[in-house]
Amino acid sequence: MADNRTHLTRRTAIKGAVALLGGTLTTAQLGLLGNSFAAIAEDASPRFLCPKQFTMLSRIADLIIPETDTAGALGVGAPHFIDMMLADWASPQRQAEYVAGLDSIDVRARDAGASSFLASTTEQQMVLLRALDNEFFAEHSTDPFFGVLKKMVLFAYYSSEIGATVELRFQRIPGDYLPCVPMADDSHAWFWSQYNYAL
Amino acid sequence: MRGFGANTTMPSEISNDFDAIVVGSGISGGWAAKELTERGLKVLLLERGRNVTHRQDYVTEGKAAWEMPYAGQIPESLTESDYAVQNQCYAFSDYTKHFFVNDRENPYATPDNKPFSWIRGHQLGGRSLLWHRHSYRLSALDFEANKLDGHGTDWPIRYKDLAPWYDHAENFAGISGSHEGLSQLPDGVFQPPFPMNCVEKDIKKNIEAAFPDRKLIMGRVAHLTEPTKEQIALGRSRCMNRDECQRGCSFGAYFSSLSATLPAANRTGNLTTVTDAVVDSVIYDSDSNRASGVRVVDANNHEHRSYGARLVFLCASTLGTTQIMLNSTSERFPNGIANSSGTLGRYLMDHIGGVGASGVFPGHQDMYDAGRRGGGLYLPRFRNVMDKDERFLRGFGYQGGAYRSSWSRGNNTPGIGIDFKAALQRPGPWTFDMVGFGEMLPDERNHVRLSKKNKDSWGMPILEIDCEHRENELAMFDAIAADAEELLNAAGLTDISVNQDKAAPGLMIHEMGTARMGHDPKTSVLNKFNQAHDVPNLFVTDGSAMTSSACQNPSLTYMALTARAAAAAVEMLQEGKL
Ligand SMILES: Cc1cc2nc3c(=O)[nH]c(=O)nc-3n(C[C@H](O)[C@H](O)[C@H](O)COP(=O)(O)OP(=O)(O)OC[C@H]3O[C@@H](n4cnc5c(N)ncnc54)[C@H](O)[C@@H]3O)c2cc1C
Ligand code: SF4
Numbered sequence: 001m002a003d004n005r006t007h008l009t010r011r012t013a014i015k016g017a018v019a020l021l022g023g024t025l026t027t028a029q030l031g032l033l034g035n036s037f038a039a040i041a042e043d044a045s046p047r048f049l050c051p052k053q054f055t056m057l058s059r060i061a062d063l064i065i066p067e068t069d070t071a072g073a074l075g076v077g078a079p080h081f082i083d084m085m086l087a088d089w090a091s092p093q094r095q096a097e098y099v100a101g102l103d104s105i106d107v108r109a110r111d112a113g114a115s116s117f118l119a120s121t122t123e124q125q126m127v128l129l130r131a132l133d134n135e136f137f138a139e140h141s142t143d144p145f146f147g148v149l150k151k152m153v154l155f156a157y158y159s160s161e162i163g164a165t166v167e168l169r170f171q172r173i174p175g176d177y178l179p180c181v182p183m184a185d186d187s188h189a190w191f192w193s194q195y196n197y198a199l
Numbered sequence: 200m201r202g203f204g205a206n207t208t209m210p211s212e213i214s215n216d217f218d219a220i221v222v223g224s225g226i227s228g229g230w231a232a233k234e235l236t237e238r239g240l241k242v243l244l245l246e247r248g249r250n251v252t253h254r255q256d257y258v259t260e261g262k263a264a265w266e267m268p269y270a271g272q273i274p275e276s277l278t279e280s281d282y283a284v285q286n287q288c289y290a291f292s293d294y295t296k297h298f299f300v301n302d303r304e305n306p307y308a309t310p311d312n313k314p315f316s317w318i319r320g321h322q323l324g325g326r327s328l329l330w331h332r333h334s335y336r337l338s339a340l341d342f343e344a345n346k347l348d349g350h351g352t353d354w355p356i357r358y359k360d361l362a363p364w365y366d367h368a369e370n371f372a373g374i375s376g377s378h379e380g381l382s383q384l385p386d387g388v389f390q391p392p393f394p395m396n397c398v399e400k401d402i403k404k405n406i407e408a409a410f411p412d413r414k415l416i417m418g419r420v421a422h423l424t425e426p427t428k429e430q431i432a433l434g435r436s437r438c439m440n441r442d443e444c445q446r447g448c449s450f451g452a453y454f455s456s457l458s459a460t461l462p463a464a465n466r467t468g469n470l471t472t473v474t475d476a477v478v479d480s481v482i483y484d485s486d487s488n489r490a491s492g493v494r495v496v497d498a499n500n501h502e503h504r505s506y507g508a509r510l511v512f513l514c515a516s517t518l519g520t521t522q523i524m525l526n527s528t529s530e531r532f533p534n535g536i537a538n539s540s541g542t543l544g545r546y547l548m549d550h551i552g553g554v555g556a557s558g559v560f561p562g563h564q565d566m567y568d569a570g571r572r573g574g575g576l577y578l579p580r581f582r583n584v585m586d587k588d589e590r591f592l593r594g595f596g597y598q599g600g601a602y603r604s605s606w607s608r609g610n611n612t613p614g615i616g617i618d619f620k621a622a623l624q625r626p627g628p629w630t631f632d633m634v635g636f637g638e639m640l641p642d643e644r645n646h647v648r649l650s651k652k653n654k655d656s657w658g659m660p661i662l663e664i665d666c667e668h669r670e671n672e673l674a675m676f677d678a679i680a681a682d683a684e685e686l687l688n689a690a691g692l693t694d695i696s697v698n699q700d701k702a703a704p705g706l707m708i709h710e711m712g713t714a715r716m717g718h719d720p721k722t723s724v725l726n727k728f729n730q731a732h733d734v735p736n737l738f739v740t741d742g743s744a745m746t747s748s749a750c751q752n753p754s755l756t757y758m759a760l761t762a763r764a765a766a767a768a769v770e771m772l773q774e775g776k777l
Contacts, residue, residue, distance in 0.1 A: 064615045072620070081270070091275035129615055137613045151610045154623075158606040159264035159271070167624060168606060172261055174570035177440040179396040183567040189605045189626040192571070 044080060048087035048095065053102045056117055057082060060105070061153045063122075063129055070167050078156035085152070101145035105132070164191035217243040217471070218772070219510040220493055222478045222523065225325020227741040227757045228514035229456030229464070230368075234765035235512070236469035240772075243506055244461075244470060247477040247498055247515075248321035251298075251328070253434075253457040257447025259294040267293055287706055288318045290329055295445045298328050307662045308650060315664040316705035317518065323474050325516065326708070327455040329445050332421040332574060333598065334374045335751035336365050336385045340584065344638075345747050348592050351546060351641030352717040354746045355727035358385070364759035371463075372454040372758060373430055375438075375574075376419030383594075384579040384751070390424045392417040396568045398560045398601035398629045399576060402690040406578075409689035413581045418598065420574030421454035421755075433462045442571035453573065475499055477657045480527035481511055481536050481737065489777075490536070490737040496657045510736050510768055510777060514761065517547075517742035518647060521713040522662050524739075525649045537714075537731035543724050544648055546641040547666050548712040548748040551595070553702030554676050555634030556683035558692030560601060567603060567626055575600035578633065578686070580750055582678065591674040592640065595750045597683065599633030631692055635679035638750040640671050641712055645704075666704045676701055709753050711742030729764035736777040740764045 046054040061073035061082070073079070086095055108128055109117035117125065132146040141147075157163045164170040168191040218240035221231045232244045250256075264270040273293045278286050285291045285299040300319040309315045320326040339358040345351040362385070369388040376389040395403065395417060403415040422438040423430055435451035435458055444453050451458035464470040475498035482505060484491040492507035513520040521544055527536035535543045580594035604627035609619065645667065649660035668676070680697050687695045717723025720732035729744050731737040740761035742753060771777050 065620050066617055068617055068620060070624075085269060085272070089269045089272055089274045091279065094275055126616065133613055133615055147610075150615070154606060154609045155270065158623075161263070161265045163606075164263065164265070170263065171570070172263065172441075174440045177393055177568070177570035177572040179394040179399075179568050180563075180566045181569050183565050183626075187567060187626070188624050189603070190569070192605045192607075 046080070046083040048083050049098070049102075052118070053099070054079060054083060056102050056106065059118060059125065060129065060149065061156070063125060064150055064153045065157045071162050073153055073157050076157055076160035076162045078153060078160070081156045081160070082152055085156075097145060097148065101149060104143070104145065108132070158191065217241050217506065217508040219243070219512060219768075220245060220506055220508040221512045221514055222493065223247075223325060223513070223515035223519060223741065224323050224456050224461065224472070224474075225320070225514065225516060225741075226327045226330070226456065226754050227516075227761050228325065228512070229327060229460030230758050230761040231512045231514050231738075231740060231765055232464040232470055233371075233460040234762050235510075235769065236464040236467040238765070238769040239467075239469065240510070240769060241469050242464070242471070243508060244464075244472045245476045245478055245493065245495060245506070246323050246325075246472065246474045247519075248323060248325075248474060249498075250472075250474040251323045251447075251457060253451070253462075254447075254449045257449060258297070259446045260443070260449060261441075262294070262446075269293065284316055285318060287316050287703075288708070290331070290445045294443070295329065298322060298445070298447075304656065306653070306655060307664055308653065309664050313665060313667050314703045314705075315666050316703050317664065317710070318705065318708045319516070319519075323472070324456040324461075328447060328457065330455075330754060331752075332444070332453050333577070333752040334369070334372070334376075334419050334421050334755040335577070336387055337361070337749045337751055337756055338383050338385050340383055341747065341749035341751075344593060344749070345641070350592065351747050352715065352719070352722050355716050355718045355723075360727070361756070361759050361763065364763040365755065367762055368755060368758035370427075371429070372421050372459060372755075373423045373426065373435070374419050374755070375417075375422050375424040377417050379414060379416055379579075381414065381579055383581075383584050384596075387419075389419065390426075393420070393422070393424065393572050393574055395576065396601055397563050397566050398631065401562065402560065402601065402631055402692075403576075405690045406686055410581070410686075412585065413578065413686070415576055415578050418574040418577045422573050423452050430459075433459060435459065438573060440570035440572055442573045444573055477659070478515065478523055479503075479657070479659055480523060481513070482507075483527065483529045483532060483536055483734065485529065485531055488531075488734065490734055496659075498657065501657060510772060511738070512761075512765070512768075513737070513739045513743075514741045517710045517713055517745075518662060518664070520739055520741055520743045521647055522649070522659065524714060525647075526659060532733070537724055537733040537737055539733050540721055540723060542643075542715060542722060544713050545643050545646045546712040546715055547645040547647060547664070547710065548639040548641055548745070549666070549704045550707040550709045550748060550750060551637040551639055551668060551672050551676060551679075551701070552635055552707045553700050554679045554683070554698060555597065555599070555632060556680070556687050556695055556697045557630060557632030558687045558690075558695035560629040560631055560690075560692055562691075563629060572600075576633075582682075588678070590678055591671050593638035593671070593675070593750070595635045595637030595675060595679050597633040597635050597679075597686075599631060601629055601631040603627055603629055631687065631690065633683055633686070634698075635676075635683065636707065636750050636752070637672070637675045637679055639704075639748050640669070641715070641747055642669060647713060664705075668701070668704065709742070709748065711745040711748055711753060714739050714743035715746045716744050717746060728767040729760055730768070730771075735771075736768075738764050738768055 058079040065073040106117045114120040136147040170191045221244045224246040284302045342354045346353040377392040378386045438452040477496045479494045482492045490511040494505045525535040578597040582594040608627045653661045714724040716725040729740045
């Protein structure tokens with residue numbers, strides 16, 4: 001497969017480069033190792049969202065990126081990551097947007113006849129989320145929250161180690177640029193580290 | 200490894216015995232230090248920012264998103280409070296923010312309705328760490344442009360004066376690119392170009408068939424693809440196609456002061472580097488009519504001191520240098536050193552850009568690329584080359600490239616659930632986009648001056664920047680958009696969308712022109728050797744020297760001008776003329 005070739009050239013290229021530099025680079029400097037982002041324990045209680053909203057967030061994340069033959073949003077710990085982002089990264093306006101936004105989803109579930117979003121059936125939840133998604137992409141959309149939330153879930157999932165390296169493909173040091181590689185039916189997309197992927 | 204870093208010396212250990220002072224360690228200052236030390240001069244390099252040690256201080260290099268706090272995002276409140284301007288730059292992120300200035304600590308002023316985005320990097324290496332490495336020569340056409348249409352003043356040099364210095368700069372820096380034989384974009388000394396992917400090759404074929412006067416070429420970028428012996432000896436090696444260059448590159452594969460010029464200057468044994476030294480002004484000695492040295496404010500404890508030398512090179516970036524010069528007042532020069540013409544601070548230019556187009560390429564769905572190429576394509580100027588365009592003067596080029604989008608297209612695609620996830624696991628359609636880079640006319644009204652009210656925390660009057668796009672630029676923006684659409688149609692793309700968002704002045708990060716070169720001391724600051732008309736031992740070789748902007752990315756020209764000026768200065772020094 002094309003990947004093997006990439007891998008081989010890359011290994012030789014890096015070895016060659018290190019030799020050129022007189023072997024002065026340590027593995028860490030080559031960026032082969034990094035400080036792993038401290039994993040948040042699965043059962044830790046949320047730091048920003050209240051337990052009910054956290055459960056809602058988990059459910060929504062699970063429906064947007066479910067587990068299939070690969071892990072889904074829950075499997076990579078997306079809800080805890082997002083809660084951490086809300087606690088430490090988000091501005092006060094952003095925090096308020098999430099609290100109000102999750103509430104409004106609950107209101108929509110009740111408008112549809114359920115006692116709450118979480119009490120709805122999976123099917124009802126999917127119908128509601130699809131409606132919110134369609135509304136977000138409709139021409140005169142007024143409520144951006146579902147778009148914001150979906151973006152965050154995608155970011156949490158694909159920026160995780162499993163998302164980038166198992167669901168997608170990731171090369172830390174490609175070595176070569178191969179301009180035209182025939183693609184197999186099951187070729188996964190590369191994870192790209194965009195310059196400034198703004199949430 | 201240490202040997203590649205700067206020999207940073209404590210201020211107290213420094214004697215006053217220097218042949219030359221170079222202010223600023225970015226692209227221009229690095230070159231000045233290299234060329235002057237290699238000619239035997241004892242050089243003091245002064246840099247306002249902190250020391251950065253090549254490799255050791257590239258703290259985010261190679262890190263994946265999940266190894267970064269917040270997966271690479273900067274806390275929103277911090278962006279707002281400290282990086283409101285820098286955040287407008289595409290390369291600004293949590294991986295790179297330590298190489299950008301803090302806007303709160305580095306204020307400047309603009310009129311309410313005229314934004315100017317001043318993107319800066321204050322550290323050893325300046326913005327050479329951050330640049331995108333596109334490197335193009337100006338052409339004969341560019342050096343004659345002012346004279347021909349009467350805007351700005353005539354360049355005191357022509358292409359042939361700079362050509363050997365372009366050779367010299369390319370040879371040392373290492374530029375990869377293709378030979379094309381275009382009069383408006385002269386060829387140079389190139390390492391092999393990066394390859395185009397199959398979509399880019401098709402688009403090239405389609406565009407060139409439809410428009411015989413237009414060419415789509417591989418970008419000429421300062422990445423080593425076949426390092427020379429000299430580059431290898433400096434600890435540099437070939438590019439590994441990561442496209443994470445702005446975090447710093449331990450391979451030394453892209454040109455920066457830290458990978459190239461400063462190691463070269465250090466190995467002469469003639470360089471002393473002092474960081475955290477904010478140059479406040481140039482000291483003028485009226486008896487000898489010479490610059491006798493510079494005044495410095497310590498960046499950390501704000502103490503004042505001064506250094507003397509026989510020669511002063513200002514390379515603090517266009518606006519940094521201009522600020523220092525305007526702040527260097529004396530009886531002879533009440534409005535800034537070497538400013539008898541009154542042109543210092545005027546004729547500010549940037550490139551115009553932001554506007555462009557993108558579309559989807561229908562073919563090659565079974566092909567993908569691998570590796571992250573650090574440079575894209577270039578479509579050189581074609582307007583006002585052979586024919587005269589009635590709508591605007593001068594010209595523009597485009598940068599662009601073809602790629603298959605990845606997961607982030609999910610943000611703009613309806614869908615959730617199993618099918619959505621499965622679709623995002625595959626690469627998206629081939630997308631091609633291009634964005635214009637246009638020439639801005641030199642206009643006296645676009646200017647900077649020192650604030651009479653506000654000083655920064657180092658006691659320097661802050662800059663007031665007053666710059667806007669005018670009639671010619673606005674007409675050119677329209678042509679950039681229309682031509683982009685026409686080109687992408689001819690290229691065979693579908694779903695073409697035109698981006699009309701004009702980048703604010705400054706945001707193309709090619710600010711220049713505020714201490715221009717010219718023949719006449721009455722209408723320009725510098726002569727044909729970047730030497731101040733008024734003060735013979737004062738040289739200015741960064742972008743402030745530019746008499747016109749052309750439309751090519753300018754840094755290669757700063758390198759060539761700097762090397763040429765350094766050679767001339769040393770010759771004059773040896774002949775006793777300084
Ligand atoms: C994201 C990005 C992409 C770019 N892409 C390209 C490109 O593709 N091609 C291209 O040609 N150009 C590009 N540029 C522009 C390029 O970086 C600049 O043209 C170039 O760095 C200018 O070199 P310089 O030495 O004049 O200034 P700088 O590199 O900015 O260096 C100036 C140095 O002077 C120091 N300094 C300033 N004031 C003082 C003072 N008072 N006392 C002491 N020191 C001082 C600064 O701290 C800095 O280190 C890009 C820039 C950025 C940010
Ligand atoms: S793309 Fe090349 S120059 Fe850029 S960081 Fe990677 S190896 Fe270095």
